[in-house]
Amino acid sequence: MSLIAITEVKKRFGDNEVLKGISIDVAPGEVVAIIGKSGSGKSTLLRCINGLETIDEGSIVVAGAQFLPDEVHLKALRLKVGMIFQQFNLFPHLTAGGNVMLSQMVVKKTPKRDAEAVARKMLDRVGLAHKFDALPDELSGGQQQRVAIARALAMQPIALLCDEITSALDPELVAEVLAVVKELAAEGMTLVMVTHEMRFARDVCSRVVFMHQGRVHEIGAPEDVFANPRTPELRQFLGVQ
């Protein structure tokens, strides 16, 4: 059974139809890369899965729970699906440890001591155990993004959505973040990631989705999609003739 079932999802911003009927099924443990030009709707799709955008038609079911735009359902959905953003969005007034602890204490009502233990474990997992007391200001972009990953992991989601998580990073910092994601994939975490890192998509992902003008244009195993692009749009996107 699929973990995330997206069926015929449509989304409009005013007159502009951004998603024109998207259907994707993600199995548990799968790592799906969504690629495509900017404006193709890939980020919007990711935001819909997390309930940051409402959908106009179709359905999104995550682990058996239907997406419905009311607070109770949204919260249940978001406890299952974590999201990591391009701009890290760490809470600037809290330390790295505090960032990872906050939602556990506030949303799950975890006692402080337990939350701290989880936070230390998660920061260790992303290689930042020694930065527990550092403020976001004092961390590099790559470190901030890793704290953001630890923060999402601390909620023990069954899937993670990554929205261009390396696009705001200096090239030299991209690798450390991708290494963490790769490790998560190896551990069996279900990942849906919008990415521009084609090599990473090829090496790590189990499936690649190419979106074009609000539709799934091509979908398949990375070796097929990258080696034998069937449509001229994908060929152009990949820069092969």
Add this chain to the structure above:
Amino acid sequence: MIEFSFWDILRNLLLAARWTVLLSLVSFIGGGMVGAALLFLRIGGQRWARLLSRGYIQLFQGTPLLMQLFLAFFGLGLFGIDVPAWLAACVALILWTAAFLAEIWRGCVESIAKGQWEVSASLGMGYLQQMRYVILPQALKVAVPPTVGFSVQVVKGTALTSIIGFVELSKAGSIVTNATFQPFTVYGLVALIYFALCWPLSKSSQLLERKLNVAHRNH
């Protein structure tokens, strides 16, 4: 004719200045509470609440404080309710302060990056949790300098309550002038006392701004 010494004048003005201070405090604290409520209505989810709060703010920002004082003082009188000057002064100033503080704070809340709302939502927080743990702690820091700055306006605003007969510093000034016939000395002192109250506030607003380094944090 009775002679008034400089000390007599100053002492009477300082005694009246207590009421200016008290009225300022009441307006500021009361206005802060009403303002916070307005803020939550203004940025909350309910449409009717947003409209109500916006209408309130526009009404009170769009009319002179003097008119608001008159309406509070004479308006209720029309219904046979006798409003003492101090009460009308407090009510009008609280409502007026609330409108401005709500708008100042709204700006502070809206200055917090949209990503902070999104990420806290994606972590499963509800609206009030987002406000309490993520948005307000950041917004408060931004809000301190303009809020302290606005308190200067409140102190000066209390002078208008002299018109409806509340005896605070300004009203005491005119009473003492009528008795002593030394308007320049008296109003000069009145002005100096206002300055002594307001200047530390403005100064602390500047200091806080520098200390919290508001403009250059997290960007």
